[in-house]
Structure formats: structure tokens, C-alpha cells
Amino acid sequence: MSDPRLPDPSDWIRGITIHQPWAACILAGKDVENRPKPWSWRGWLLLHAGVTTERAPLRDPLVTTAIRGRQLETRAVIGVARLFGCHQDPAGAPPCSRWAHPGDWHLALADVQELPLPIPHLRGALGLWKPTKDLVDQVLLQLPDLHAPEGTS
Numbered sequence: 180m181s182d183p184r185l186p187d188p189s190d191w192i193r194g195i196t197i198h199q200p201w202a203a204c205i206l207a208g209k210d211v212e213n214r215p216k217p218w219s220w221r222g223w224l225l226l227h228a229g230v231t232t233e234r235a236p237l238r239d240p241l242v243t244t245a246i247r248g249r250q251l252e253t254r255a256v257i258g259v260a261r262l263f264g265c266h267q268d269p270a271g272a273p274p275c276s277r278w279a280h281p282g283d284w285h286l287a288l289a290d291v292q293e294l295p296l297p298i299p300h301l302r303g304a305l306g307l308w309k310p311t312k313d314l315v316d317q318v319l320l321q322l323p324d325l326h327a328p329e330g331t332s
Contacts, residue, residue: 187312191327192259194225194310196303199251200242202228204278206258206293207245211276213283218265218307222328225310225318226258226291227303241277255297256318259325261290294321 197205197212205212205226230253236242264287268275279285298317319325 192223192225192310192315193220193307194227194256194303194314195307196227196229196305198229199232199253200236200246201233202226202257203249203251204242204245205260205288205291207249208291209245209276209278210288211278211285212288213278213280214286215283217267217284218262218286220307221262221264223325224260224262224288224307225256225314226260227256227300228252228254228297229303229305230254252297254299254301256294256300256314257297258291258293259318259322260288260292263287263289292322292325294318296321 195212201209201212228251232251232253265284266275266287267284268279268281274281275285275287298314298321300314
């Protein structure tokens with residue numbers, strides 16, 4: 180049941196849908212998410228593993244090492260991360276991360292927390308989306324120390 184004292188999740192948290200195996204890689208330490216456009220949002224993200232599992236990355240040694248022993252959940256919220264920046268690497272500069280794709284915008288992630296139990300969630304979007312209060316409440320049951328930033332109403 181929703182706690183009326185908690186701020187509306189649309190004030191402090193968003194969702195992001197990520198194809199597998201990239202979603203599992205974030206839980207294992209992938210520190211940037213590659214996107215074609217910049218994002219202005221900063222704050223907490225629900226990490227939603229979408230329906231698609233990309234096969235080509237499963238042959239990449241960096242990916243296979245990161246996901247070894249992990250279940251590649253799909254259609255579920257599997258964790259949270261804090262998005263604290265978005266940038267492109269300057270032309271000719273070395274990549275900011277071993278996970279960064281040249282030419283893409285890099286969403287810089289920190290404070291990644293894996294949910295003990297994935298929460299089935301059938302719909303997401305590759306851009307930012309607003310989670311329901313019920314979905315956020317389910318996440319907070321598993322991550323009780325996660326909270327809205329100070330000053331969020």
C-alpha cells in the first residue's frame with residue numbers, strides 16, 4: 180500500500196528500459212549507458228530489462244565476463260541507478276569508459292543497486308518514462324534505504 184508521506188515518484192524517479200545483456204551489465208558494473216541523444220534528467224532511474232535480448236553482444240568478452248552467472252531477466256525492473264551526467268567524448272579523445280560507444284551520448288551511472296527479486300513489468304520505453312507509485316512502492320519494499328532527494332515534495 181502506498182505511503183502518503185512519500186513524494187510522488189514522478190518528482191524524483193524515472194524508468195529506463197534497457198535491452199539485455201546491457202541491463203545485466205549495468206548491475207555488474209557497466210558505468211555508462213549509450214544513447215543516441217542527450218538527456219537532461221538527473222536522479223534515480225528504475226532499471227527495466229525490456230523484452231529484447233541482443234545476441235551479438237553475447238560474443239563480446241567484456242559482456243560475457245560481466246554477465247557470467249547472471250540470469251538475463253526480461254520484462255522486469257531489476258535494479259536502480261543514479262544518473263548524474265550525460266556527455267559525448269570529444270572527437271579523438273579516449274573513451275570515458277570501456278563501455279562507451281564512440282559517437283553516442285553517455286549516461287553516467289552510479290549507486291547501482293540490484294533488486295533481490297525482479298519485479299515483473301511488461302511495458303517500458305527506451306526513453307525516460309514515469310513509473311507508477313505502485314511500482315516505486317514495490318521497489319522500496321526491497322530497497323528501503325532508497326529515498327527521494329532532500330527538498331523533493
